[in-house]
Amino acid sequence: MxxxxxxxxxxxxxxxxxxxxxxxxxxxxxxxxxxxxxxxxxxxxxxxxxxxxxRTEIADAVAAQMRELATYHTFTDFVSRPVQELTRRLSGLAPMPDAKIFLASGGGEAIETAAKMAREYFARTGERERTVLVSRTNAYHGTHGFGTSLAGIPPNRLAAPFVPDVVQVTWNDPEALEAELLRIGPERVAAFFCEPVIGAGGVLPPPPGYIERVREICSKHGVLLVIDSVICGFGRLGDWFGVDRFGIEPDLVIFAKGVTSGYLPLAGVVAHGRVAAPFFERGAPPFRHGATYAGHPTVAAAALANLDVLEGExxxxxxxxxxxxxxxxxxxxxxxxxxxxxxxxxxxxxxxxxxxxxxxxxxxxxxxxxxxxxxxxxxxxxxxxxxxxxxxxxxxxxxxxxxxxxxxxxxxxxx
Incomplete structure (x- = not known):
């Protein structure tokens, strides 16, 4: 060869x-x-x-959309029908009320979005000192800037351009999370990133009660709970966003992979209506973040067809x-x-x-x-x-x- x-x-x-x-x-x-x-x-x-x-259903949907409108950006007020339909549908399936959907191309890109969104949320609500992000040992959150800094797999952190104000706690001990929040000062912490089941770090299911307890701790201290369901969503854990079985309401959910069954690259962040509110207020400045392919119509068509397959079968x-x-x-x-x-x-x-x-x-x-x-x-x-x-x-x-x-x-x- x-x-x-x-x-x-x-x-x-x-x-x-x-x-x-x-x-x-x-x-x-x-x-x-x-x-x-x-x-x-x-x-x-x-x-x-x-x-x-x-799956010919997904391939046919992609081909049909490409013949009609293959691509166009979604900056400012531009949008396509498939993107409108997909985000409405995902919002309706989301495990939190009045959910808003920010689209991206891959899980690592969605992690970047959620990290910036969490910090910006607190900046817009008068708590600018909340900049610290907390992740877990064994965690995998992609390989972009924030994802590399949040990584809990040691080899993935080598030669990293680390983002400031990122700390880690033991993956299976919720009380370690609260102890770290108290050490730092909860008033300085923006978000805790958590995979429902740790994937690339070894396939580590959470101890019984772990997800529920970290939800309580984050709520107690005003910290956003970011659920990274890039691996766990769209059926992998038996529900749409990998958290229904735990009975919790996240603040942000990161998704990718299974949303199109990998047929085309798509990811995103689901934001609780409360978190999205300061960005959606009349007169609010833009959230200056996004990529050319955020809300790509052909990719959205693939996702819609995939959701039909997952539901229909x-x-x-x-x-x-x-x-x-x-x-x-x-x-x-x-x-x-x-x-x-x-x-x-x-x-x-x-x-x-x-x-x-x-x-x-x-x-x-x-x-x-x-x-x-x-x-x-x-x-x-x-x-x-x-x-x-x-x-x-x-x-x-x-x-x-x-x-x-x-x-x-x-x-x-x-x-």
Whole structure:
């Protein structure tokens, strides 16, 4: 293979430059490479192809919109019909009243938006000293400026251009959050960023009562609770924005990935009506933030078609049953000598933690396991110390043995 011109994200290019894995076709939970070999997609690409691959409904909606109006900006007062329809629909599905939707192109961009929005909200409501943002260890919030500073995965923070006034607390201890707020001074804190289930940081479901307790703490101290549902939304946790099961009302919700099932890039921030109010007042100055493709009509058409699929096929309800089936299947790997923990049971997400001593002796072990699973016909997600799973919501019980057989074979090969 010739030397590639494509610089891959999160890749050791010295190894990848002449050994790319070329995917050419997808259908439901399956992918094919350029040699015609079929693979089970146990990660839904990067946590996002919730409706499955090859949905002609989405492709047809995109083609129809491109023929009518492919693109136009939404700065000042410009808008297109698909964007109006999509934001009305998302507002109606949102877990907070009078929700307003700010659109972006990707999760990292939406994190930037939410961070700036939180600080600006307090500036507009007379509390300019509230600038501190709090995140958690193991958290992943993208790789833009704010996202890199909020990152709780140490390798993702190397050589970072850190944003000031960002601090971290332990991921699983709500009382650590309150202690940090009191240490800093709650009157200085703008927002707390929280994934309902930590994704890239290891697939870490929250301890029982954690999400509810941090909601109480944020409300007590006037801190905005920002729920990062980039991975957890649009069915991944069995509801639209990944928080219904916890019974809370967030102040801001970040979404991406599953809103289009990854068919086109779309993300956004859902703002509680109370948070949006100072921006929507008559005579309020502009929120000087946004991107060319915020509110792209063709992307909005893809999202609308995807929402129709998720609703029409009952995929959110299906996820409720699938989460237990996936977790039970992964638990069959818990007895393997290389496995120290199996995580899951909260949403259609799971992870197999790899023995730390073996990882210390062989830092490339997780990557090697993912390649070994691929050789056995299943695509999985290598993370820092674990293998992650997040199949499409069209995944069926018949696929579970395919997944676990391949993963056990990969583990056996590495012993």
């Amino acid at each position: 010739t030397d590639t011109a494509f610089w891959h994200p999160f890749a050791a290019m010295g190894a990848v430059r002449d050994s790319e894995f070329v995917v050419v076709r997808g259908e439901d939970v399956w992918l094919w490479d350029e040699s015609g070999r079929r693979y089970l997609d146990a990660t839904a690409s990067l946590w996002c192809v919730n409706a499955g691959h090859g 009952g995929l959110l309800k299906r996820a409720e049953g699938l989460e237990g089936q996936l977790h039970d299947a992964l638990l069959t790997l818990a007895d393997h000598p290389l496995v120290t923990e199996v995580r899951g049971g909260t949403g259609v997400l799971g992870a197999v933690e790899i023995d730390s001593e073996r990882l210390a002796a062989n830092p490339g072990l997780v990557g090697a396991l993912s390649v070994a699973a691929r050789e056995r016909g299943v695509l999985v997600r290598p993370m820092v110390s674990a293998i992650g799973f997040s199949p499409p919501l069209t995944f069926a019980e018949e696929h579970l043995d395919v997944l676990t057989d391949a993963m056990r074979g990969a583990l056996d090969a590495a012993r």
